[in-house]
Amino acid sequence: MHLPGFIRITRPANATISGATAILAYFIATGTLIPETFLLFSAVLLITAAGNTINDVYDAAIDAINRPDRPIPSGELSIGTAYRYALFLFLAGIVISIFTNPICLLIAVVNSILLVLYAKTLKGVPVAGNLAVAYLSGSIFLFGGALAGMGGLQIILPLTGITLFGTLAREILKDAEDIDGDAAGGARTLPMILGIQKSGKVALASASIAVGVSIIPFVWWGLPYLVGILVVDLFILKIVFDATRCTTPACIREILVTTHLKYAMYVALIVFTVASGMEIFIPID
Incomplete structure (x- = not known):
């Protein structure tokens, strides 16, 4: 089944796994699950989806050669549309984080900024790009645990x-x-x-x-x-x-x-x- 470009560009499987990981992190931190963990799932899913989308925006020229089937080079989405879509997803994830606690909100804001910086510049900087990926991977657990204070x-x-x-x-x-x-x-x-x-x-x-x-x-x-x-x-x-x-x-x-x-x-x-x-x-x- 061919998924629409607006969905494919977010790497839905990757974003969903990231959201589920945040819930797992809360369980590891507390040994329990509460309804509010759905907020964790939603915020992480949206911000991860935004990061994947903004990454495709800045990789559009490279993908035109290496991955012409992706939504931007294939013509399903324009660069401008994808950019605005990424900003919307970032904003939606941050807004949801407001209903968690200040620590989670801070992590959501910092990660959103870092994802944009990584896509734009850090990816090509030795060590800095590696550190950004490493932190972003670990911060999903940090985000989940932070819901428990x-x-x-x-x-x-x-x-x-x-x-x-x-x-x-x-x-x-x-x-x-x-x-x-x-x-x-x-x-x-x-x-x-x-x-x-x-x-x-x-x-x-x-x-x-x-x-x-x-x-x-x-x-x-x-x-x-x-x-x-x-x-x-x-x-x-x-x-x-x-x-x-x-x-x-x-x-x-x-x-x-x-x-x-x-x-x-x-x-x-x-x-x-x-x-x-x-x-x-x-x-x-």
């Missing part, structure tokens, strides 16, 4: 940290995989500046921070959580350490480090979800 933030911060630093490691390694194509396209990435092996070490440092942060919930979720997350942590460190031995993009691709890292982060999320659902944490005042 400072207590919810305290619980969800470790998962935010794992996602942020784990995503940063993965983004750096993805750039290492794509170094040949990026060079041909005129991009400038960290592996092009430092080399693949040194970039692998930066990724390992970032992954190590993610692993360190992941231990923190042991304080309130106890030994079962610690056992589960340590299995994931050891796997993450192993696969990223293996990448530090690579000196070519082909090597990075062959060991499937970015794919394995993505799945490891999914498993870490499952460990968090199970731990919160079992309510084995020690309440923190």
